[in-house]
Amino acid sequence: MRGKLSKFTILLCVFLLIGFVGFATGQKETKAPTTVSIMYGTPWKDFVQPAVAKFEKETGIKVKQVVLPPGTNPDQKVALDLAGGVACDVIAVDGYRIPEFAEAGYLLNLDSYLNNWSDWNEYYEPMKKMVSFKGKHYGIPLDTDVRMLWYWKPIFEKAGITMPWQPKTWDDVLAAARKIKAALPNVQYPLYLPVGSKMGEATTMQGFYMLLLGADTPKNDRNRLRDWNAGKWIGKSPALLRTLQVYQTVFVKDKLSIRDIYYTPDVWGDWRRAMIHGNIGIGLGGSWEFKEFWSGAGVKVPSEQEREKLVGWAPMPGSGVPGAPKIVSISGGWTFAVNAKTKNADAAWKLLKTIFTKENFGRWVAGAAKVSTRKDVSEMASYKQDKYIAAITKLVAYTTTRDTYPGYSKVSSYVQSATEDILDGKTPQQAMDNFYNNLVSEFGKDKVTVIK
Amino acid sequence: MVVGLSKRSLYISLIPFALFILLLVFCVLWAIAISFTNKSLIGISAVHPRFIGILNYAKLLRHPDFINSLKVTFSFTFISAVVGQCIIGLLLAVLLRQKHIRFKAFFEVAVLLGWLLPDMVAAFMWGAFASATGFLNTILAPLGMKPINWITVKPLTTVIIANVWKGTAWSYLLFAAALDTIPGELFEAADVDGATAWQKLVLINIPIILPTILVNILLVTIWTFGYFSLIYGMTGGGPGHATEVLSILMYKEAFESFHIGYGSAISISMTIIVGSLSVIYFWGQRRAADVSG
Numbered sequence: 001m002r003g004k005l006s007k008f009t010i011l012l013c014v015f016l017l018i019g020f021v022g023f024a025t026g027q028k029e030t031k032a033p034t035t036v037s038i039m040y041g042t043p044w045k046d047f048v049q050p051a052v053a054k055f056e057k058e059t060g061i062k063v064k065q066v067v068l069p070p071g072t073n074p075d076q077k078v079a080l081d082l083a084g085g086v087a088c089d090v091i092a093v094d095g096y097r098i099p100e101f102a103e104a105g106y107l108l109n110l111d112s113y114l115n116n117w118s119d120w121n122e123y124y125e126p127m128k129k130m131v132s133f134k135g136k137h138y139g140i141p142l143d144t145d146v147r148m149l150w151y152w153k154p155i156f157e158k159a160g161i162t163m164p165w166q167p168k169t170w171d172d173v174l175a176a177a178r179k180i181k182a183a184l185p186n187v188q189y190p191l192y193l194p195v196g197s198k199m200g201e202a203t204t205m206q207g208f209y210m211l212l213l214g215a216d217t218p219k220n221d222r223n224r225l226r227d228w229n230a231g232k233w234i235g236k237s238p239a240l241l242r243t244l245q246v247y248q249t250v251f252v253k254d255k256l257s258i259r260d261i262y263y264t265p266d267v268w269g270d271w272r273r274a275m276i277h278g279n280i281g282i283g284l285g286g287s288w289e290f291k292e293f294w295s296g297a298g299v300k301v302p303s304e305q306e307r308e309k310l311v312g313w314a315p316m317p318g319s320g321v322p323g324a325p326k327i328v329s330i331s332g333g334w335t336f337a338v339n340a341k342t343k344n345a346d347a348a349w350k351l352l353k354t355i356f357t358k359e360n361f362g363r364w365v366a367g368a369a370k371v372s373t374r375k376d377v378s379e380m381a382s383y384k385q386d387k388y389i390a391a392i393t394k395l396v397a398y399t400t401t402r403d404t405y406p407g408y409s410k411v412s413s414y415v416q417s418a419t420e421d422i423l424d425g426k427t428p429q430q431a432m433d434n435f436y437n438n439l440v441s442e443f444g445k446d447k448v449t450v451i452k
Numbered sequence: 453m454v455v456g457l458s459k460r461s462l463y464i465s466l467i468p469f470a471l472f473i474l475l476l477v478f479c480v481l482w483a484i485a486i487s488f489t490n491k492s493l494i495g496i497s498a499v500h501p502r503f504i505g506i507l508n509y510a511k512l513l514r515h516p517d518f519i520n521s522l523k524v525t526f527s528f529t530f531i532s533a534v535v536g537q538c539i540i541g542l543l544l545a546v547l548l549r550q551k552h553i554r555f556k557a558f559f560e561v562a563v564l565l566g567w568l569l570p571d572m573v574a575a576f577m578w579g580a581f582a583s584a585t586g587f588l589n590t591i592l593a594p595l596g597m598k599p600i601n602w603i604t605v606k607p608l609t610t611v612i613i614a615n616v617w618k619g620t621a622w623s624y625l626l627f628a629a630a631l632d633t634i635p636g637e638l639f640e641a642a643d644v645d646g647a648t649a650w651q652k653l654v655l656i657n658i659p660i661i662l663p664t665i666l667v668n669i670l671l672v673t674i675w676t677f678g679y680f681s682l683i684y685g686m687t688g689g690g691p692g693h694a695t696e697v698l699s700i701l702m703y704k705e706a707f708e709s710f711h712i713g714y715g716s717a718i719s720i721s722m723t724i725i726v727g728s729l730s731v732i733y734f735w736g737q738r739r740a741a742d743v744s745g
Contacts, residue, residue, distance in 0.1 A: 103494075406495050
């Protein structure tokens, strides 16, 4: 028995040794890469694929592409892949994640590559800032955007609202929504305002921030989630309360939106379908929607002239409170970054360089109705002549970015939870108190401030 | 000793099981250990998590969302699994066992269909079925009911009904198999004594298959307490927190907010709760066995 067991133990040890040696030698692989992998979402397919073909032809390196289908949350997918150590070599990253990903050591510092790349000088400074953390750069900015109020023209026409629509305060927006509700009771979403956690970051950015920024003066960060001078998160403020009051008006008091669309299995597809099927009067959304209302809904995109007849947009006004901005917008943007664990850093960088040539980026950015992140592309005739892009570029003067300090993701999830509290029937004050308690519990009382 | 197997072969054949159990134990221990830290999937806590003692558990007890999720989970589990699936499954099994029932195969297939459909497909199907323009409203319209979106107007009720529809087949199969083991003579004797259908159910069927009923209640409670995909697909836990069962709260904390430490604390709490329920069931089962023995 003992003899047999010993043999068995030896056999097991041999297996383990073979496995370990295999693992160890695998780690020391130094051969030239034969493949490099990249992960991005469907909207960037037209941008990436021609460059990938060119890269493969020039280098002989095969590119394994992971294209996330519509309906996937690319932001969450990238975070989980990086945390699990299975992310591709090159990854599309939402700009606001850069500090937390960099802090976790997930992203490769690209400074040594960027400093030797002449195109880097063409990028706007705020865009460079978006991809940086503690002075180091971790990605190439892909696109940026602005946010506004979209409205469906046939509904406005039937409701008798003058176009072009130019609301001056929140009251004007709510009044228009009430008018739609009274005139067209079949329209289920006179005002579409992203709410709840299933919409994820869209609730925070397209909905909550767009109200918060106009809810008070920008002085001393009174209209933000973070007091940057004090280095604290804002747990209670008049602006937070006013913002939650709008949620209460829209979803509870005046019922200017039913709740269905914010909780369906396909929240993004359904919002776009509701818009183009005339079930939304006014909707808070981003500049990309001029095309994606149709492409995201899975239907053929009409010509620009046809789209203009159907959908209009207006800058989001402030609340009308003294000192609050007259117009607000907030910008995000995606970047392409390199996984810090890549074994093919040089090849990954070469792929990035091929994707981000002026020609390839310029060709794509105007056609996709995106705001350019680099100066030379903004000067290209195809970009300058695009009427829609010229119009939305005016909003850039009013835009700002999120309070992307490490910990922002958690703050954002508490924002979403606060909007859900309103749906549950809590008062704006109770929802704000919960928000404050969540922040204190997360960061400690000394890291959370109250603005009177 | 397994017949015809040498000791060495036996040990070798046990390796996969041992590895599997080691993996399971490792995962559980990892989850327990992580639940005492501030480990996150992103940010500085991803690489340098700190030991924070029982803070995650203390936070749970103060967290209104956790208390809400606890209530929602108990309601969902008790009504949809313990009451809905078990009682309907038992009644179906008894009914379809009757000799004069026709189209038995049709009814069985209809019950099994819900069980066989993948959860996400079922979620999309229920999304369409219970929507304002869905078939449910078409059925209810002749009764004078105005069309509503059941998923947002009565969210918890709708997901409970969906889960009863989806899971009853399991209880039905288990009870049908148990009922088949009851000797026919007992019913013939009962017929001679003039017993009613109700008396046969209460005095013959239920006492004999009581251990099976208790095992089934135990199993469906465990499954339903941690059930995720159907509810998440249908409502995402909303509107508000109306259908946010513990598994959805745990998912949101661990994989949307990336608080893996806090998410682990929720999952460990779920394990403790469902483990406690299991102990009660086992105790009940032993009592039932003692009584029948």
